[in-house]
Amino acid sequence: MGYVLTTFFIMGFGYFVAESALRQPLPAPRLAWLGFILGIVGTVMVVATVLTGHASVMFTFYPPLTASPIFYLGLVLVVVGSWIWCVLMLVAMMRWKRANPGQPVPLAMYATAANAVLWLWTTIGVAVELLFVVIPAAFGWTQTVDVGLTRTLFSWTLHAIVYFWLIPAYIAFYTIAPQAAGGRLFSDLMARASFILFLLCGLPVGLHHLFMDPEHSTGFKSIQMILTVLVAVPTLLTVFTVTASMETAGRLRGGKGLFGWIGALPWERPMVLATGLSFFMLWFGGFGGLINMSYGMNAMVHNTSWVSAHFHMIFGGSVVIMYFAIAYHIWPSLAGRAAPSVALQRIQLWLWAVGMMVMSMPWHWLGLNGQVRRVAQFDYADPSMSWWTPWMAVSLAGGFVLVVSAALFIWNLVSFHVERSAGVYPAPVKYATALHPDQPVPAALNGFALWNVFVLILMAAAYSYPIAQFFILNPPQAVVHRVDR
Amino acid sequence: MAIDPLSNARSERRWAFAMVGAAMMMLFAIVWASLSPHMNPPSNIENVDPNTLHIAGEFTEDNLGTQVDAKGRVTTRIVTSQFSFAPECVVVPQDMQVTFRFVSPDVIHGLLVVGTNINTMVVPGYVSQVHTMFDKPGDMLMPCHEFCGLGHSQMVAHVRVVPIADFKPDENGRVACAEH
């Protein structure tokens, strides 16, 4: 779910931004379709092996558990499809720059290209793990696996992948929500700086997922912990810039006083409503994340439901609700008609936020009390677990609300095409302009060359020895455990 | 509405400084916790061959469970494998330093004990070591917390904390659950 929904959404949204923000046709649309088809074929391979019980290794693989090779090859196809997307995004941006020399790349496109660069860096870890260790084992060419090495390579991908999923939501915060609220973007430069910080800080921090692992020393764990703390900065900058942009909108609409602008915002518009709900969930999800990354405190919550609660809140809540809002925002221009019912869109967003809160709040509590993750069923007869039952019932109720909301989302999109009563052809999507549009953009914040050098240096510092140690120390290997036969 | 670019830039800069400052304070708190009360994650890089650990050395069957050595140090050795702990129940003394050592002969496992600092991954090829002290007597749950295959949900062990008076090692320094 995490891989498939996100990758397809991000590719689609990226193509949309490249055409609508740059006002130029997409380079090589055939290649884009090829990437899409690779993604579909890969997804079918993955789903088929999982459903037939040949790939019960979950999406972090856990080598030496080894599934059918078709499962891994399917994942590779999805990733290759997304690489095509990355290249097309960068080519689109460069073409535009050549056609508009000296002009700043529109923010939405700059951020999309930043995400493409981030994703290319991110996938290196998992690609190396799959191609050099896991797939050879799956085909039976190798009989043993260096488990520490595979965990370390996967951690390279594990944090940054979340930022790959998150950045589209931030693009909406910066470039769509202020426009939808009737305001302006408070600061274009701050927005660019935030996206660059995501690129720099999102990558060299993956070891924070391995704090409780025996194969790394406290030294490198703490280096990456320090970098992880910095990851909070771009999000906190975003909170400021987006809130300030919304305040501008509220005041332009006549809101007065310290908080009067909040009431004056057009909450009936799905994009504005989703941004508000997303920010609300961001507080809880962000707080949970701060605990997780806290090195010592991590022992309290590692691999408990607390962590599941954290990422459901951040990703399932804050991010996916923005995916919904983006879909509602761009669908009219794709379908060529206005939304049949904005009220149903609002209900769907509310159901999603409420369902997510109800589902994940009990997990936070149970996680602190030792409820572990990735468990199919608990022994509720055990006295130390029996008191979990009512909390799990609450959480399950939240899950049902989410299912209803997801079904309603699909209906809301389908209804664009089946309800003939739909309104007139709406205006094309517009992106928010900055409060001070003439502010000059430094060349560094209009490209990525400099930042790629920085990423390289940071990754070398954070990961060179942690990976090299497996070749220097040559730890004993583990025998492959097949789950597909 | 009047928009003054200078005051905007100023408030923006102030916020940026405040946020970097807040991040630095969190960092300071974490670093202090790791240096002063030694709240560090388990990180001794110590290897053991997963394929031979049951045949010879520290983790053969009769060495598992809790053992008090000649100097009075308490060590509990546990092998985690698909889909059980060996032994499934261990006895440890209250208010004494206890060292847990975990190994896996097959795949990745993990475990935690609620309300303590015991939380570690068990990665084949490595010994995971945690030092801890229990302040209350009683039976505590120690479930496997990392997906290790289809029997993962059934993989649970117990830690039995007993007052020091009831913690009676035999002539080999060993204490096991069955005796209680």
Ligand SMILES: [Cu+2]
């Ligand atoms: Cu992370």
Ligand SMILES: [Cu+2]
């Ligand atoms: Cu398990």
